[in-house]
Amino acid sequence: MVDPSVAPLSEIVLRLLLAAGLGALIGLEREQSESGGSFAGSRTFPLIALYGALVQAFFPAVLPLVVGTLVVPLTVAYVGKIRYEGDIGLTTLVAALVTIVLGAMTTHSxxxxxxxxxxxxxxxxLLSVKDPVHEFVDRIEESERRASAKFILVVLVVLPALPNRSLDAFYGLNPRFVWLMVVFVTGLGFVAYLLGQTLGPERGIALTGIVGGFVSSTATTVSMAEKTTRNAALHHVCAFAVVTASIVMFPRALIEIAVVNPDLLPHVALPLGGMTTVGVIAAVALYWRTATDETVEPDTLTNPFRLRPALLFGAIFATVLLVADYANEWFGASGVYVTAFFSGLADVDAMTITLSRLAAEGTVSTQVATTGIVIAAIANTFLKAVLAWLLGTHRLGWLVSLVLGVVVLSGLAFLVV
Incomplete structure (x- = not known):
């Protein structure tokens, strides 16, 4: 805590200026958007922030009391705003209360x-994106909202209730960890899904591939392949979307490793980072052959916050976790690699998290975990090329196979180094 009796005067002044700056930032937004009206604006918000900062610095014991005292005039001003302006929105009032807390935090520590x-x-x-947020909400269908609500409800109810220990009844699995990883992976896809919905149907092919890669690179590949069968002239733009979605899988795996086992990240960063770099270069070369005004949409992508896909991933993840553990015990590294290849055909996330977890527990070595993750990524990349051939045109198959083939070879090369 910043003690005004011993802290240099310059530091206290700096904290107060910081509080005033944060208040001014929020106040300017409220005034420019005309959302504050006569309630509060570019002068009131800095004063509110300074109020919290000064009380926290000199009278921290009475901070709750003085905050409660300020609630009274804010409420009176809000009632007057409703009466004279007919605006019953609570956003500015809540922003004012948050600003008090932000001001207090600047002098707390x-x-x-x-x-x-x-x-x-x-x-x-958040205050400045009012219109885009409302437009986004309006675009979401009722079925999507219900699916998200059900999933979030299940997460809030199920996750705390699951035991956080290995259970013999589940062959040594930790139920809470399994479900936590389901929530984590689904959350990554949901963030990308929100991005795609926010940007709307006018987004470019690069963002189409990126969003599709985080939500479901396999679904993106299937969608793009089917589009080329309906319009063969789209083979370049669809190939670019497939390649981009496939490349996104590598940084996505790095994010998962960083969360589950940060110590493994430096070892995996070279092969996966190298595959990402080579893939980006190859994708840029492919983009030069693509008309920039062409836009395609992966119409098979749906809201990842759905209970059935989440349960399916949980089952796959639990199975892969068990199989990889037993394969390592019975057959050593070769068993892990075989498991990584076949599980990678279905889902890279499950194998990535599994080997990260096993490496953190010391069940497998860092080298085995790194190699297994790269093998899973290569297997899934190989699957994208196969899908492009089977479901798309020959031109799409050739382009995707050529680009992803270079990516796979680079991954093998980086793995050997």
Whole structure:
């Protein structure tokens, strides 16, 4: 905590200026958007932030009391705003209350100041995207909202209830860890899905591939292949989308490794990072042959927050976790590699998280985990080329196979190094 009795005057002044700056940032947004009206604006919000900062610095014990005291005039002003302007929105009132807390955080501690800066920026962005957020909500169908609500409800109810220990009844699996990974992987796809919905149907082919790669690169490949059968002239643009979606799989795996086992990340970063770099270069070369005004949409992508796909992934993940563990025990590294290849054909995420977990527990070595993850990624990349051949045109198959073939060879080369 910043103690004003011992802290240099310059530091206290700096914290107060920071509080005023955060308040001004939020106040300017409220005034420019005309959402604050006569309630609060570019002058009131800095004062509110300073109010919280000064109380926290000099009278921290009474902070809850003085915050409660400020709630009274804010409420009176809000009621007057409703009466004279007919605006019953609570956003500005809540933003004012948050600004008090942000101001107090700036003088609470160094960490509090950093968090206040991050939170203040997030609040400003959230306030400024009112229209896009409302447009996005309007675009979501009722069935999508119900699916998301059901999934979130299940997460909130099921996750805390699951035991956080290995159970003999589940062959040594930790139920909470399995379900937590289901939520994590689904959450990654949902963030990309939200991005795609927010950007709308006008997004370019590069973002189409990126979004499709995080939601489902396999679904993107199938969708693009089917489009070429209906319009063969789209083989270049569809190939670019397939390649981009396939490349996104590598940084997605790196994110999963960083969360599950950060110590493994430096070892996997070279082969997966190398495959990403080579894939991006190859994709850029392919993009030069693609008309930039062409746009395609992966119409098979759906909201990842659905209970059935989540349960399916949970079953696959639990199975892969068990099979990989037993394969390593019975057959050693070769058993893990065979498991990685065949499981990678179905789902890279499951194998990536499994080997990251086993390496963290010391069940498999770092080298075996790294090699297994790369094998799973290569197997899934190989599958994309096969799908392009089977479901698309020959031109699409050739392009995808050529580009992804280079990516696979680079992965093998980086693995040997």
């Amino acid at each position: 160094d960490r509090g100041a950093v968090v206040a800066i991050i939170a203040g920026g997030a609040v400003t962005v």
